[in-house]
Amino acid sequence: MRPLEIAFWAATAPVLLWCLSHRDLPAWVRVLSAVATALLVAHVATEGWRWHLVPAYLTVGYVFLTCVWPGPPRLEVGPAGAAVGLGLLAAAAGLAAAFPVFDLPKPTGRYPVGTVTLHRVDPARADPRTDRPDGRRELMIQVWYPAERPGPGHPYRQSAETTFLSRHLSLVRTHAAYGVPVATDPGRHPVVVFAPSWGGCRGDNTTQAEELASHGFVVVGIDHPYFTDRVVFPDGREARTVFPEFLDYATEETLAATRRTIEDTLTVRVADARFVLDEVGRLDRADPGGIFTGRLDTSRIGMFGHSFGGAVSAEACLLDSRVAAGFNLDGFIFGRSLVEGPGKPFVFITEDVPEPTQADVANARNDAVRRRHTVYVENFSGIRSGLARVRGHYGVLRGGLHVNFGDAAYFSPIRRLRPVHDLPAGSIRPDRAMRILNTYLLSFFRKHLTGEDDGLFDSPSPFPELEIARLADGGR
Known part of the structure; x- marks a missing residue:
């Protein structure tokens, strides 16, 4: 996975892990949800989106709506939603690993x-x-x-x-x-x-x-x-x-x-x-x-x-x-x-x-x-x-x-x-x-x-x- 892909994935996972056993949303959860969304936007803008990560995109979007978005309707992640979200993150990581955006070996000669x-x-x-x-x-x-x-x-x-x-x-x-x-x-x-x-x-x-x-x-x-x-x-x-x-x-x-x-x-x-x-x-x-x-x-x-x-x-x-x-x-x-x-x-x-x-x-x-x-x-x-x-x-x-x-x-x-x-x-x-x-x-x-x-x-x-x-x- 590319740097920003790893970053927004890693920022979302702790939020979902918290929501597995808690219904309250402390400030750090809301902040981390906002950070994950910002990282996803930066990823799409600079690295380019790919279909392999669509499950993760959906998860980040839902977490943003439930944890950060101020207006109605009021949603919550909940333990079941958190479990589904973690499953979607895992699926996205698996697809990204199966179809990597790889680096070719760097040429060894003196010319660009x-x-x-x-x-x-x-x-x-x-x-x-x-x-x-x-x-x-x-x-x-x-x-x-x-x-x-x-x-x-x-x-x-x-x-x-x-x-x-x-x-x-x-x-x-x-x-x-x-x-x-x-x-x-x-x-x-x-x-x-x-x-x-x-x-x-x-x-x-x-x-x-x-x-x-x-x-x-x-x-x-x-x-x-x-x-x-x-x-x-x-x-x-x-x-x-x-x-x-x-x-x-x-x-x-x-x-x-x-x-x-x-x-x-x-x-x-x-x-x-x-x-x-x-x-x-x-x-x-x-x-x-x-x-x-x-x-x-x-x-x-x-x-x-x-x-x-x-x-x-x-x-x-x-x-x-x-x-x-x-x-x-x-x-x-x-x-x-x-x-x-x-x-x-x-x-x-x-x-x-x-x-x-x-x-x-x-x-x-x-x-x-x-x-x-x-x-x-x-x-x-x-x-x-x-x-x-x-x-x-x-x-x-x-x-x-x-x-x-x-x-x-x-x-x-x-x-x-x-x-x-x-x-x-x-x-x-x-x-x-x-x-x-x-x-x-x-x-x-x-x-x-x-x-x-x-x-x-x-x-x-x-x-x-x-x-x-x-x-x-x-x-x-």
């Missing part, structure tokens, strides 16, 4: 961080799903960059981008200030493109984006309309995802159909990423907003992605000569890069789950499980072969599950309860996972985009939770 969101239209590509009159493919991108000066933190999500359950994300403040000037030292900055997960959005790995930006990199995150769960354009239009389950193992036919969808999606998303690279060049030559002109080093570009974004990163590395290196955060690989490898320096780090083997395929309890194990065996074999071709690195984050590779592990502690959530977080603490991943991301892109090699990838992992090794031709 800035950010802007841009709308871009690709005149060369049609999009059959769009409602644009010209039928062209359009994207939303967000850029994080080293800034000349700090400023107030930008919201993690805009309200229009959230749902009822996720509205608290719009109250989270990042460490990036909107629209501040780019740092002029050292001139042009290397660029890293971020590709999100299957239904993910541009800001899902804000922690990593801000960390890289604080160390001098410009990071460009992509929303893929009709693939990202919800994309909101500047004119208020929305594009919702239209795609099915990632891989459907129910039958051979459903698996084949979802695989075709995945390959088609990969083609579109890689084209999106390559268009973003074109836009990076245009922004460097002449940014209409005046922020990035002459500040982007288009000769030093890397890419990383989470989940399906890792596949986009691998494919972009293979197909686009502008991308010098790539990093995959726990994602299957598809397309040509699964067969030929990424063709560039590449790192793959995966979650801590037992990896299926050929024996698991043979002993699967049913056909759906057999198909699932087969896909896993084939994909991980292809990933290792591709990494070996480029002497890339393969790692396992012990205690980490799929959610721990992005910001979503902060969204709710419920994610650590596997029976409750279909995409749980692992046992590793979110801050610890971010520290490990950020250390390796930063070291990797420094090595391959700026020529600064700290030796991290040539030494045993300094983190006991990460097992990582370079693969060479012929094996692991």
